[in-house]
Amino acid sequence: MRMLTQVVDSIALWMHRLSGLLLILMMAVVVVDVATRSLYAISDGRVDLTFLGGIELVSFGLLFCILFALPHCVDKGQVVVDLFTQNISKVTQKLVSGIYILGFAALGLAMSGRFFHAYESALTTQETSQDLLLPLADIYLVVVVATFCLGLRSLLVGINGLISVLSAVWRADGYRSAKINAQVQEGEVL
Amino acid sequence: MSAPIIGLLCMAGMLLFIALRCPIALAMALTGLIGFTWIVAFEPALSILESGPFETLTNYSFSPIPMFILMGVFASKARMSTELFNAARTLFGGWRGGMALASVTACGAFSAISGSSVATAASMSRVALPEMKKHGYADSLATGTLAAGGTLGIMIPPSIALLLYALITEQSVGKMFMAGIIPGLLGLGLYCATIAILVHRNPGLARPGQPTSWREKITGMAGFGPFMGVFAIIIGGIYMGIFTPTEAAAIGAFVAMLIAFVRGMRMAGFLDAVDETLKLTAMIFFMIIGAEIFGYFLSVSRISFYLADLVGSMGLPPYAVLAAVLVLFILLGCVMDSLAMLLLTVPVVFPLIVEAGFDPIWFGIVAVVTVELGLITPPVGMNVFVIKSVAPQIPIGQIFKGVLPFVLSDLLRLALLILFPALALGLL
Numbered sequence: 283m284r285m286l287t288q289v290v291d292s293i294a295l296w297m298h299r300l301s302g303l304l305l306i307l308m309m310a311v312v313v314v315d316v317a318t319r320s321l322y323a324i325s326d327g328r329v330d331l332t333f334l335g336g337i338e339l340v341s342f343g344l345l346f347c348i349l350f351a352l353p354h355c356v357d358k359g360q361v362v363v364d365l366f367t368q369n370i371s372k373v374t375q376k377l378v379s380g381i382y383i384l385g386f387a388a389l390g391l392a393m394s395g396r397f398f399h400a401y402e403s404a405l406t407t408q409e410t411s412q413d414l415l416l417p418l419a420d421i422y423l424v425v426v427v428a429t430f431c432l433g434l435r436s437l438l439v440g441i442n443g444l445i446s447v448l449s450a451v452w453r454a455d456g457y458r459s460a461k462i463n464a465q466v467q468e469g470e471v472l
Numbered sequence: 473m474s475a476p477i478i479g480l481l482c483m484a485g486m487l488l489f490i491a492l493r494c495p496i497a498l499a500m501a502l503t504g505l506i507g508f509t510w511i512v513a514f515e516p517a518l519s520i521l522e523s524g525p526f527e528t529l530t531n532y533s534f535s536p537i538p539m540f541i542l543m544g545v546f547a548s549k550a551r552m553s554t555e556l557f558n559a560a561r562t563l564f565g566g567w568r569g570g571m572a573l574a575s576v577t578a579c580g581a582f583s584a585i586s587g588s589s590v591a592t593a594a595s596m597s598r599v600a601l602p603e604m605k606k607h608g609y610a611d612s613l614a615t616g617t618l619a620a621g622g623t624l625g626i627m628i629p630p631s632i633a634l635l636l637y638a639l640i641t642e643q644s645v646g647k648m649f650m651a652g653i654i655p656g657l658l659g660l661g662l663y664c665a666t667i668a669i670l671v672h673r674n675p676g677l678a679r680p681g682q683p684t685s686w687r688e689k690i691t692g693m694a695g696f697g698p699f700m701g702v703f704a705i706i707i708g709g710i711y712m713g714i715f716t717p718t719e720a721a722a723i724g725a726f727v728a729m730l731i732a733f734v735r736g737m738r739m740a741g742f743l744d745a746v747d748e749t750l751k752l753t754a755m756i757f758f759m760i761i762g763a764e765i766f767g768y769f770l771s772v773s774r775i776s777f778y779l780a781d782l783v784g785s786m787g788l789p790p791y792a793v794l795a796a797v798l799v800l801f802i803l804l805g806c807v808m809d810s811l812a813m814l815l816l817t818v819p820v821v822f823p824l825i826v827e828a829g830f831d832p833i834w835f836g837i838v839a840v841v842t843v844e845l846g847l848i849t850p851p852v853g854m855n856v857f858v859i860k861s862v863a864p865q866i867p868i869g870q871i872f873k874g875v876l877p878f879v880l881s882d883l884l885r886l887a888l889l890i891l892f893p894a895l896a897l898g899l900l
Contacts, residue, residue, distance in 0.1 A: 302746040312722035345529040359755030360495035396522035
């Protein structure tokens with residue numbers, strides 16, 4: 283379990299880094315697109331370095347940038363209203379957080395399943411994107427992997443969170459029982 | 473059971489989940505799925521999980537969000553907040569409360585290249601708070617000024633909140649940004665007036681600083697130059713149709729990155745900026761995906777139209793409808809993050825507002841000003857907690873006390889915007 287968690291965590295971290303690279307590439311594509319367009323306009327069409335598909339590159343760049351960032355960030359960047367529950371014990375708060383992360387696991391795995399259907403149907407129809415004629419099946423396949431990672435990492439974070447909370451509770455119970463047993467043996471609790 | 477009733481029940485369930493610490497993104501997505509299954513069927517509900525996220529994440533209109541965030545983060549890395557504060561301090565430094573005025577002005581200028589209130593408050597407080605402390609400013613004035621000044625980031629364009637509102641309600645991003653300029657500057661002016669009144673009534677709150685000559689003031693104003701330049705490129709470019717919002721955001725981020733590198737940002741700082749941007753972006757997109765799934769459910773439940781019909785049949789005057797919506801915003805703003813609140817409530821209340829005959833762009837500005845209040849009002853004033861993290865020794869109660877006059881100033885701005893819609897629509 284620990285090894286699987288480490289492997290999935292490191293895959294999520296590499297996906298996060300890839301997401302950062304995509305973000306910078308998106309920015310670069312747009313800047314180059316604007317620069318070449320401006321050059322074309324300034325030179326009255328004599329210097330034409332413009333290229334097709336800038337919008338599509340940015341659209342799919344955004345898709346992969348966000349999907350690759352989600353697995354690493356699922357347990358870090360969630361907006362939670364804690365006003366009504368701030369007085370409950372830390373143990374309960376962690377328990378509840380673990381359960382909710384399992385909700386993201388369900389969502390991620392269900393999304394992965396649905397995208398796999400989309401991949402199969404795109405494979406059958408040989409659909410492509412409009413401008414760059416990218417095969418949609420390949421795009422869906424990457425999405426399947428990314429959402430599966432989201433689901434798997436959420437599942438592991440949730441399970442590990444629940445295990446650590448429950449084991450802490452059991453340890454505390456065990457400590458209390460041992461303490462009571464010791465006190466009983468010493469004749470303090472009678 | 474009718475679809476609108478199921479809609480109301482599911483929404484009540486969602487609010488209960490949110491109150492029980494459920495992440496807002498998950499609460500919206502699960503409510504959307506359960507509600508859609510209840511009204512339509514399970515299989516179509518599952519297909520939302522494919523179409524909803526795919527359509528959202530491949531939507532070119534959403535691409536400015538990470539780039540505007542990146543621009544703000546690079547601006548922080550370039551220590552632009554220090555330069556702004558120093559420029560503003562030269563301008564006001566000699567006056568009593570001059571440093572507080574400088575802080576608010578610098579916040580306003582920083583907002584012109586950062587779309588996030590929290591980022592603005594965090595960047596400026598690290599620079600201005602120690603200076604104000606050193607010069608004997610009262611904790612309440614220093615912290616209140618910075619917490620309130622940070623809220624300008626959500627209104628002065630480019631603003632992530634205005635961008636999101638425009639995308640949710642299908643309004644022009646360029647018009648939305650233009651409409652935010654005067655209300656943003658009005659907020660800045662009212663904050664300055666609030667500081668002036670506070671130090672006039674209680675001179676012990678702040679000492680006068682070193683007087684500066686007119687020559688120094690004019691030279692110091694050069695510090696605002698790069699910000700105004702980037703701002704003019706972004707807003708002017710979008711408004712004149714030269715750039716799309718995505719192009720403006722990418723160029724802004726690129727220029728901010730170059731400035732940061734020129735000012736000594738190293739590779740570690742660059743990677744740190746990208747990492748920070750991704751975490752913030754993921755947080756926002758988790759909610760956007762949740763809102764998209766929730767939006768499918770809202771459509772089939774027809775709850776927005778049901779509410780619009782209900783309000784119409786009650787014969788309420790339009791301003792009563794507006795007041796009810798704003799009270800709801802203020803209450804939710806006390807417990808909820810501003811962007812989450814916009815994503816959650818705008819799809820529901822927007823048809824009511826349009827039905828009541830209000831301008832959608834004007835309402836966007838009014839909504840964002842109201843949401844802004846939530847950033848500095850107890851118990852969950854996000855900016856207040858940002859200031860608290862920079863100055864942990866100052867009690868939170870002291871910061872909220874310092875923020876109170878600025879809350880009154882925000883309420884005055886809200887009243888002015890409602891009374892004079894031209895303040896928002898005049899530049900369109």
